Amino acid sequence: MVINRSQPDSLQPDHPALGDRHTVDLADCIHELPDGERYLYQLFSLIEVGDLTVTNPQGKVFHFGQVGSDLPLHLIIHNSGTCDRLLAFGTLGFCEAYMDGWWDEENNNLVELIGLFYRSNVYAKARDRVTLALALKIIAQRLRTVPILIQNSRKNVQHHYDLGNDFYQQFLDPTLTYSCGYQLQETDSLEQMQRQKYELICRKLALQPGESLIDIGCGWGGMLIYAAEHYGISGTGITLSEPQATLARERIEQKGLSDRLKIVIADYREVQGQYDKFVSIGMFEHVGKGSFATFMQKSFQLLTPNGIGLLHTIATQSNERNGAWVDKYIFPGGYAPQLHELTQELWAAKLSVAHCENLKPHYAETMKRWAENFTTNWTTITALDPRYDERFFRMWYLYLQSFEASFRYGGLHVYQLLFYKGKQWQLHVPMSFSV
Known part of the structure; x- marks a missing residue:
C-alpha cells in the first residue's frame, strides 16, 4: 500500500x-x-x-x-x-x-x-x-460541538457514524463491531477478538436467560445479538444513527430475534424504563464532561434494584482530552475521561464499582487490524462515494494509525468498569476466561 x-x-x-x-x-x-x-x-x-x-x-x-x-x-x-x-x-x-x-x-x-x-x-x-491562535481555534471548535445539547450530540454522531454502513463494512469484522476487541491468541482474527470481547462482557454481567439488557450506543447491534443468541436475553439498543439502526434491525430480523430485540433511535437522556442489566460500549467518549453525572444518573435509573451494569470506554492519562485535529475531523465533541472521574461519578450516582479491567493493548491490536482492512479495501471504498477521495483516505489512515500508536505507546487506555445498584454484591460466574 x-x-x-x-x-x-x-x-x-x-x-x-x-x-x-x-x-x-x-x-x-x-x-x-x-x-x-x-x-x-x-x-x-x-x-x-x-x-x-x-x-x-x-x-x-x-x-x-x-x-x-x-x-x-x-x-x-x-x-x-x-x-x-x-x-x-x-x-x-x-x-x-x-x-x-x-x-x-x-x-x-x-x-x-x-x-x-x-x-x-x-x-x-x-x-x-x-500558540494563542491555536488555543482560540480549539476553544471555538469545542463551543460548536459541546454535547450538552441533544441536537449537538446528534450532529456529532452523524459526522462520524453516518458515513455509510457500506463504508464501515469494508474494515470492520462480520459482527460490525466498532470498539476494542479482546485478544486471547496472537493469531486471533478480528472477528474472534470481537466475539471474545462480547463473551467477556456477558460473563461479567452474569447474564441469565430471560433477563432484560439495555445497550446504550448499540451501534449495529453486535452485543445484543451475541447476548440473545448465547445467553437468551431480551434487549433494547439505543443509537442516534439512523443508518446504524436500519442495518441493526435488518440483522436482528435475519437472525430471527425480532421478538426479543429492538433498536430505538434516541438520545440516552430520553430513554425510559428499567432493565436487569446495562451495558454501554465505546459511547461514553461522546457524552462530554458536562454530562458525566447525567449519564451515570441515567444508568442508575435504567437498572432494576440490584441490577448490574458495565461501562466500556476509552480513557486518558493526559490533561488533553481530545486533540484539536481529532475534534475537528474525527470525533467532534468527544472527551476522553480519566479513570478517577468515572469512579467518582459512579459513586455519586449510588453505583458501586465491582471490577475494573484495562484493555489498552487489546485496542492497539484492534486498530492495527482495522487499518490493514481499510488499506486493503481502499479501492472498493473509493467506488462507494465521491467523498472518499485521497484526502479522506489520508485523514482516516492517520486516524487509525495515530490511535493505534496512542494505545500502544501513549496515554490512551480503555476500561471496562463493572458496577451494581444496591448494597450487596454477590460473587457469581468467572469474569474472565482463557483458551
Whole structure:
C-alpha cells in the first residue's frame, strides 16, 4: 500500500531527486532556517529514543535521536508550508498537512513515527508551546460541538457514524463491531477478538436467560445479538444513527430475534424504563464532561434494584482530552475521561464499582487490524462515494494509525468498569476466561 501517490505540483515544490539530497549538521544552519522549520527541528531534538531522519523540501537531510536503532524512520517533507502550519496551529496544522500530502513517512509507518514522539514525550513538551491562535481555534471548535445539547450530540454522531454502513463494512469484522476487541491468541482474527470481547462482557454481567439488557450506543447491534443468541436475553439498543439502526434491525430480523430485540433511535437522556442489566460500549467518549453525572444518573435509573451494569470506554492519562485535529475531523465533541472521574461519578450516582479491567493493548491490536482492512479495501471504498477521495483516505489512515500508536505507546487506555445498584454484591460466574 502506497500512501504518497502522485500529488499536484503545487504540493511538491522543487523537491530534489534522491541523489541530490545531502546530510546537514543542524547546528551549522539552525539560525538560517525559517521559523517554522527551526521550531520543528527543536521539537525533534527532544527525541531520546529512536532514530529519525528528516528530509526537507530542499533536499537537506537531518538526523535526530539514536542513529542506527532497530527501527529507523524517515520523515519526508514535500512542502515547506508544513512547518508553517505546525508553528501556527500545532498538531492540528501538522495533521492537516499530512491530509494534503505535504509530508510522509517513507514506509507509511505512522504508528512508529507517532510512537517515537510518545516515547520521548515530545507531544507534552510541544503543548507547553501552544500558540494563542491555536488555543482560540480549539476553544471555538469545542463551543460548536459541546454535547450538552441533544441536537449537538446528534450532529456529532452523524459526522462520524453516518458515513455509510457500506463504508464501515469494508474494515470492520462480520459482527460490525466498532470498539476494542479482546485478544486471547496472537493469531486471533478480528472477528474472534470481537466475539471474545462480547463473551467477556456477558460473563461479567452474569447474564441469565430471560433477563432484560439495555445497550446504550448499540451501534449495529453486535452485543445484543451475541447476548440473545448465547445467553437468551431480551434487549433494547439505543443509537442516534439512523443508518446504524436500519442495518441493526435488518440483522436482528435475519437472525430471527425480532421478538426479543429492538433498536430505538434516541438520545440516552430520553430513554425510559428499567432493565436487569446495562451495558454501554465505546459511547461514553461522546457524552462530554458536562454530562458525566447525567449519564451515570441515567444508568442508575435504567437498572432494576440490584441490577448490574458495565461501562466500556476509552480513557486518558493526559490533561488533553481530545486533540484539536481529532475534534475537528474525527470525533467532534468527544472527551476522553480519566479513570478517577468515572469512579467518582459512579459513586455519586449510588453505583458501586465491582471490577475494573484495562484493555489498552487489546485496542492497539484492534486498530492495527482495522487499518490493514481499510488499506486493503481502499479501492472498493473509493467506488462507494465521491467523498472518499485521497484526502479522506489520508485523514482516516492517520486516524487509525495515530490511535493505534496512542494505545500502544501513549496515554490512551480503555476500561471496562463493572458496577451494581444496591448494597450487596454477590460473587457469581468467572469474569474472565482463557483458551
